Amino acid sequence: MDDVFSNFDLVLKAFALTIELLVVSALTSLVLGTLLAAFRVGPISVLAKAGTLYVNLVRNTPLLMIFIFVFIAMPELELNIENFFVKGCLALTVYTSAFVCEAIRSGINSVSLGQAEASRAVGFTFVQSMRHVILPQALRAVVPPLASVLIALAKNTSVAAAFGLLEATARMRYFTNNNADARPEIFITFAIGYIIIVEVLSAGAIGLERRWKVAR
Amino acid sequence: MNKWFGDLHVLQDINLSIKQGEVVVVIGPSGSGKSTLCRAINRLETINDGHISLDGQPLPEEGKQLAQLRAEVGMVFQSFNLFAHKTILENVTLGPIRVRKQKKEDAERRAKELLDRVGVGQQANKYPAQLSGGQQQRVAIARALAMDPKVMLFDEPTSALDPEMIKEVLDVMVDLAERGMTMVVVTHEMGFARTAANRVVFMAEGQIVEENTPEEFFTNPQSDRAKDFLGKILKH
Numbered sequence: 001m002d003d004v005f006s007n008f009d010l011v012l013k014a015f016a017l018t019i020e021l022l023v024v025s026a027l028t029s030l031v032l033g034t035l036l037a038a039f040r041v042g043p044i045s046v047l048a049k050a051g052t053l054y055v056n057l058v059r060n061t062p063l064l065m066i067f068i069f070v071f072i073a074m075p076e077l078e079l080n081i082e083n084f085f086v087k088g089c090l091a092l093t094v095y096t097s098a099f100v101c102e103a104i105r106s107g108i109n110s111v112s113l114g115q116a117e118a119s120r121a122v123g124f125t126f127v128q129s130m131r132h133v134i135l136p137q138a139l140r141a142v143v144p145p146l147a148s149v150l151i152a153l154a155k156n157t158s159v160a161a162a163f164g165l166l167e168a169t170a171r172m173r174y175f176t177n178n179n180a181d182a183r184p185e186i187f188i189t190f191a192i193g194y195i196i197i198v199e200v201l202s203a204g205a206i207g208l209e210r211r212w213k214v215a216r
Numbered sequence: 217m218n219k220w221f222g223d224l225h226v227l228q229d230i231n232l233s234i235k236q237g238e239v240v241v242v243i244g245p246s247g248s249g250k251s252t253l254c255r256a257i258n259r260l261e262t263i264n265d266g267h268i269s270l271d272g273q274p275l276p277e278e279g280k281q282l283a284q285l286r287a288e289v290g291m292v293f294q295s296f297n298l299f300a301h302k303t304i305l306e307n308v309t310l311g312p313i314r315v316r317k318q319k320k321e322d323a324e325r326r327a328k329e330l331l332d333r334v335g336v337g338q339q340a341n342k343y344p345a346q347l348s349g350g351q352q353q354r355v356a357i358a359r360a361l362a363m364d365p366k367v368m369l370f371d372e373p374t375s376a377l378d379p380e381m382i383k384e385v386l387d388v389m390v391d392l393a394e395r396g397m398t399m400v401v402v403t404h405e406m407g408f409a410r411t412a413a414n415r416v417v418f419m420a421e422g423q424i425v426e427e428n429t430p431e432e433f434f435t436n437p438q439s440d441r442a443k444d445f446l447g448k449i450l451k452h
Binding site: 125 | 258260278279280283284285286287288289290291293295296297298299300301310311314315356359360363
């Protein structure tokens with residue numbers, strides 16, 4: 001364990017990378033997932049079908065396979081991205097956005113039809129109605145499932161360990177390899193790091209839920 | 217015009233024209249198609265054949281033009297449908313700001329006038345769920361009026377209200393009629409039809425069975441169907 005504590009900056013650096021992967025992938029997944037959900041409920045049938053196809057394809061594929069595709073298959077197809085961090089975020093976003101889409105779509109379906117009719121009657125286009133009336137209410141309704149999706153994402157960043165990104169799990173493996181006598185302690189140290197990240201996410205979700213409860 | 221829901225012919229050869237400033241009350245038994253007719257006027261229901269024109273312009277099929285047309289047609293729903301996540305004031309200003317591109321201050325000033333006019337000015341900063349049904353419906357009327365519509369559609373505006381709240385909503389509607397607003401009102405309120413309507417349209421089974429002035433219609437209905445209907449509702 002001395003090795004871990006005397007090199008604690010390496011632990012922090014690894015968790016910083018985990019958090020960077022999480023934050024960037026979360027933001028891009030939320031944007032892409034919301035867009036996909038809007039496609040799926042929207043009036044343009046080509047986009048609706050494309051959204052459905054995307055969700056079915058991605059959601060039924062293991063995350064590890066998506067990583068392999070991005071890191072190994074894409075360069076073969078001459079679609080190489082140089083930056084490993086960008087590649088990691090891409091794989092995580094492709095995977096997570098399908099789940100974000102479905103969480104938000106369930107929220108959209110929970111908003112009463114009358115809200116959409118009223119916004120159309122005021123003269124809103126589909127996009128305006130989504131942006132100002134439907135999505136704000138849908139998002140309020142899906143804070144708990146969306147939090148679950150983001151918590152899963154926080155832990156899924158560990159898959160990047162196998163692809164040359166020195167995030168928390170990769171760093172843990174480095175320490176356990178070098179300190180065979182203290183493996184359980186090292187494991188617990190890193191697990192606590194993940195627990196802290198997830199707890200922060202949960203607390204954020206609970207806070208949002210409380211704040212938005214009044215307005216529903 | 218005609219409309220089918222599957223095999224059900226809900227609107228059969230409807231031919232109706234409404235003059236500017238006219239107040240038309242549509243009455244009839246449940247399932248007669250009166251709500252469908254009202255909703256078809258701003259294309260919340262599509263029609264299968266025929267055409268609808270507003271101010272001489274045929275209704276656009278879809279997209280931006282249709283949205284623009286809907287902005288000219290105010291709609292009040294049975295279940296109010298106020299935007300649940302917006303305050304009362306925001307409910308009234310959202311359309312003017314986003315669709316009419318008015319300045320926020322202008323939209324708010326006008327919204328406050330309208331809310332005062334319908335008697336809920338004090339509630340401007342509350343959320344819809346904090347208001348009574350009657351208050352919510354009056355806000356819904358103010359929201360529609362804020363768009364300066366050419367015509368106002370009312371789809372059973374008092375059917376979801378407690379009896380004592382019905383009057384406060386009807387008072388606002390009578391006031392609106394007296395100010396010369398063109399109105400189409402689907403309702404079961406025969407009192408409102410008598411006092412405010414220029415014309416009563418009686419529908420049954422998807423057809424317009426009878427049209428007349430309220431005076432004539434209520435005292436001397438022509439069709440058996442209307443006699444039967446009035447006999448049932450005016451007894452008690």
